Amino acid sequence: MGPTHPSTRTTRTTFTRKCNETIDSFISIINTKKQADLLRIRNLGDVSLEVEMKATRDPEGAELHHLVGVCDLAGKQVLEIGCGDGKFISQYAGLPNKLVGIDPEFGDLCAARKKISAENWPYFIDAIGESLPFASQSFDLVIFASSL
Amino acid sequence: MVHALKEAHRVLVPQGIIVDVRPLSVDVPLEILYKGDRESAGMIDTSPDIELDIAADNAIESILIGRIFVESSKEYFDFAYYWKTIHEMEEDLEEFWKDDVILPEAVIQQAHKLINKQRQQTQIRVGLQMKLGKYEKLG
Secondary structure, eight states, X not given: OOOOOHHHHHHHHHHHHHHHHHHHHHHTTBOHHHHHHHHHHHTOTTOOOOOOOSSEEXXXXXXXXXXXXXXXXXXXXXXXXXXXXXXXXXXXXXXXXXXXXXXXXXXXXXXXXXXXXXXXXXXEEOOBTTBOOBOTTOEEEEEEESOO | OHHHHHHHXXXXXXXXXXXXXXXXXXXXXXXXXXXXXXXXXXXXXXXXXXXXXXXXXXXXXXXXXXXXXXXXXXXXXXXEEEESSHHHHHHHHHHHSTTTOBOOHHHHHHHHHHHTTOOTTOEEEEEEEEEEEEEEEOO
């Protein structure tokens, strides 16, 4: 990992403090094994293992437009299954009250976190849809974004 | 897929919602856009993913038949990727969609011809067909 750029240091410290304050309430719905994953991803720093696409993806915002057209995300607890490197979740990260992205690819989750500003960071967990590490009735909305 | 949908059912509150948004495995045009107009270089074959498409549709069908979800809405829309050069597009296809699409050589050749006309504001566009289904939890 390279040195932290001075301009990002304050943001990261603020995020870490905010995360530490709020995560206790959230972590109770996650099983013990996955708590370690959550903490690991939270402390990733600037690591990114993924190759980015060269394409401009959906600049018209069609995917987001259609999602918010059928679902009111404001104030909701939302889970995206198979969030990958965050191309979609990054577009609506500021809308829900609580947002969790899961994906089995740890490197993708690292890349996803880099796409989203600190104040809107979702909780990222490496997990699969067939075995969700959450208590029953934890979410208002579950999104399968190209992951079924 | 059915297991994932049943897990989604478990973690949802009563009347919770699942959204299934994904590209459909239908052939799509590779287009060359330029100032004010566009030309098709031919079709990209997305059939390698057709079995995944069918499996996903079957999984959705099974949760509807099983009455654990009910369909609220279903819609279709265009979803596009844009590149500045054919080389960049080919790199992305190789890296990300290698097993998902077939780009015929004739289409690449035609795309090169159209690009080489050197018109203003040229871009390469691939528009996928997307499906968005919304389903409400029952029980």
